[in-house]
Amino acid sequence: MSAAATAGGLRGRLREFLLRPEASVIVVAVVLVIYFQFANVNFLTNANLQTLSQFIATPVIIACGEIMLLICREIDLSVGQVFALAPFVMERAHDWGLPVPLAMAVALAVSGGVGFVIGLITLRLRVPSFITTLGMLFLITGLTLTISRGFPADTPGGKLLTNLMGNWGYAEICWAFAVVALMHIVLRHTRWGLHTIATGGNAIAAAEAGIDIDRIRMGNFILTSTLGGFAGLLEAFRIGSTDPLAGGSNIMFLGVASGVIGGTAIAGGAGTIIGGLVGGIVLGVLQDGFTLQGINAFTFDIIIGAAILLAMVANIHLARLRGGAR
Amino acid sequence: MSTEALRAERIVKTFGHVTALAGVSMHVARGEMLGILGDNGAGKSTLMKILTGFHQPSSGQVFVNGAPVTLASVDRARALGIECVYQDLALINGLSIYHNLFLNRELLRPGPFRLLDHRAMRERARAALADIGVNIPSVDLEVGQLSGGQRQAIAVARAVASDARILLLDEPLAAMGAREAGLIIDLIERLKSRGDIAIVMIAHNYAQTLEICDRVMLMQHGEVTYESRAAETSAAELLEIVRREYRAARAG
Numbered sequence: 336m337s338a339a340a341t342a343g344g345l346r347g348r349l350r351e352f353l354l355r356p357e358a359s360v361i362v363v364a365v366v367l368v369i370y371f372q373f374a375n376v377n378f379l380t381n382a383n384l385q386t387l388s389q390f391i392a393t394p395v396i397i398a399c400g401e402i403m404l405l406i407c408r409e410i411d412l413s414v415g416q417v418f419a420l421a422p423f424v425m426e427r428a429h430d431w432g433l434p435v436p437l438a439m440a441v442a443l444a445v446s447g448g449v450g451f452v453i454g455l456i457t458l459r460l461r462v463p464s465f466i467t468t469l470g471m472l473f474l475i476t477g478l479t480l481t482i483s484r485g486f487p488a489d490t491p492g493g494k495l496l497t498n499l500m501g502n503w504g505y506a507e508i509c510w511a512f513a514v515v516a517l518m519h520i521v522l523r524h525t526r527w528g529l530h531t532i533a534t535g536g537n538a539i540a541a542a543e544a545g546i547d548i549d550r551i552r553m554g555n556f557i558l559t560s561t562l563g564g565f566a567g568l569l570e571a572f573r574i575g576s577t578d579p580l581a582g583g584s585n586i587m588f589l590g591v592a593s594g595v596i597g598g599t600a601i602a603g604g605a606g607t608i609i610g611g612l613v614g615g616i617v618l619g620v621l622q623d624g625f626t627l628q629g630i631n632a633f634t635f636d637i638i639i640g641a642a643i644l645l646a647m648v649a650n651i652h653l654a655r656l657r658g659g660a661r
Numbered sequence: 662m663s664t665e666a667l668r669a670e671r672i673v674k675t676f677g678h679v680t681a682l683a684g685v686s687m688h689v690a691r692g693e694m695l696g697i698l699g700d701n702g703a704g705k706s707t708l709m710k711i712l713t714g715f716h717q718p719s720s721g722q723v724f725v726n727g728a729p730v731t732l733a734s735v736d737r738a739r740a741l742g743i744e745c746v747y748q749d750l751a752l753i754n755g756l757s758i759y760h761n762l763f764l765n766r767e768l769l770r771p772g773p774f775r776l777l778d779h780r781a782m783r784e785r786a787r788a789a790l791a792d793i794g795v796n797i798p799s800v801d802l803e804v805g806q807l808s809g810g811q812r813q814a815i816a817v818a819r820a821v822a823s824d825a826r827i828l829l830l831d832e833p834l835a836a837m838g839a840r841e842a843g844l845i846i847d848l849i850e851r852l853k854s855r856g857d858i859a860i861v862m863i864a865h866n867y868a869q870t871l872e873i874c875d876r877v878m879l880m881q882h883g884e885v886t887y888e889s890r891a892a893e894t895s896a897a898e899l900l901e902i903v904r905r906e907y908r909a910a911r912a913g
């Protein structure tokens with residue numbers, strides 16, 4: 336093989352990489368990390384990397400569910416409320432005498448149950464999921480406040496379990512990576528992922544091909560709520576207690592934004608989990624970086640908002656360019 | 662004649678207060694090709710979608726190989742060997758050609774995880790398209806980037822590659838250039854000559870349909886208004902019937 340051919344192969348690979356929807360975000364993430372490292376000596380330190388990883392983990396886990404839903408043209412606005420509900424369910428189940436792992440399972444089952452109810456209302460009664468989950472958002476906030484009577488709850492569990500589930504500095508991000516890896520495989524390498532893309536891309540065609548599109552949608556509602564509950568449990572183990580108003584719409588929007596920044600189409604039919612991970616990293620780096628810079632809290636939100644807008648606009652236009660380049 | 666593959670009796674289908682099918686009966690035998698002609702909105706596609714299990718009939722009965730069946734789902738009809746090229750082609754634009762060719766019958770790698778076997782699907786897709794002779798640069802292309810005729814070829818290839826016993830084609834030549842249409846007609850005739858496949862084709866070109874089909878059926882306003890062996894009628898006669906029915910419907 337000649338050197339020229341190898342170089343062409345490399346260039347070809349590079350080109351192929353840059354044409355992937357995740358590529359531009361990866362570049363942005365790297366640039367941001369370099370910028371904050373130069374602007375602030377404390378950026379790439381163990382202590383800050385722990386903080387950063389905790390900023391990132393929750394939105395990324397939530398993004399994994401929202402990306403699947405966005406791909407099949409649905410959305411879940413209430414996942415941030417399930418995030419807060421799950422730890423309280425776990426705490427109550429433990430109070431009733433269940434061992435902690437079993438109490439966690441109950442919490443995850445209840446979280447998944449919320450997704451099931453969302454699916455039933457959306458698919459059976461033909462209510463857009465935007466509306467269903469908007470209602471659910473308020474309903475679950477009320478439910479959590481009722482269960483908790485408005486007081487925070489201490490997270491049960493022994494030392495090992497607590498460390499494993501989030502108290503060790505990098506535990507949460509490890510779980511996030513595991514969820515990302517799993518969901519990436521599900522999206523790219525299983526029938527479920529392919530049928531999710533088909534359902535969002537052209538629901539009638541998918542049904543004509545014999546795909547049970549309601550089953551796909553239902554499954555992804557349940558998946559998203561369960562992941563939301565799981566993220567809530569991790570956070571509860573990390574902090575040691577849960578506030579009934581934890582999570583909320585803020586983390587839901589961060590999850591959706593991560594997905595969209597990462598190249599998931601809000602109109603459905605396309606998306607990437609890896610992009611969602613990188614999108615989450617970009618948001619986390621921005622938040623953490625500006626916090627280290629000591630920027631005033633009010634300006635902070637303006638900068639984050641502008642950055643999210645910029646990233647989304649850039650990505651939508653890059654996607655268009657990619658379409659034209661082929 | 663030969664053995665009956667598919668029969669539908671007195672199929673009625675209503676959508677709300679629209680009666681798409683008002684008691685349609687049809688049958689097709691193994692090795693036979695039935696052509697369905699008729700006006701826009703006559704109910705041809707609706708009949709097809711009942712035969713694929715996509716729609717459920719309001720009343721009436723379908724028989725496969727002489728036995729009464731309930732086509733409760735597309736999967737059920739497929740299990741009985743019924744495949745269809747839908748008028749809208751049922752393709753997913755954002756997915757690659759090979760993913761579309763294997764949509765909902767994906768090849769899986771051996772092992773407990775049931776992962777997709779992308780490589781095997783690519784290779785089989787390449788072979789299937791080469792077999793038909795359609796010009797497609799790469800099976801990795803997204804279907805949305807193809808021309809109308811190419812998309813149609815993909816849809817036909819999908820139905821044919823699936824080893825159908827009963828093949829339903831809803832206007833399979835509509836968007837095709839002369840060369841591609843020729844290829845697809847060749848393909849259909851090759852399938853026909855195998856003698857074990859029953860084919861139903863909806864079309865709007867009377868002369869072409871009479872040429873490739875053994876029998877034709879005329880559908881108008883949800884009913885079958887005429888039926889004949891292809892050799893015993895002509896495009897002119899069929900057009901005359903259409904006009905007469907139209908005048909009668911307008912007068913009545």
Ligand SMILES: Nc1ncnc2c1ncn2[C@@H]1O[C@H](COP(=O)(O)OP(=O)(O)OP(=O)(O)O)[C@@H](O)[C@H]1O
Nearest residue numbers: 676679680681700701702703704705706707708748
């Ligand atoms: N899903 C549906 N909901 C409501 N009405 C429908 C539906 N599908 C078909 N129809 C109606 O049924 C009638 C028959 O439609 P169909 O698509 O079967 O006609 P066609 O003979 O295939 O026409 P064309 O030649 O234009 O394809 C039309 O009046 C159409 O509006």
Ligand SMILES: [Mg+2]
Nearest residue numbers: 705706707748
């Ligand atoms: Mg039609």
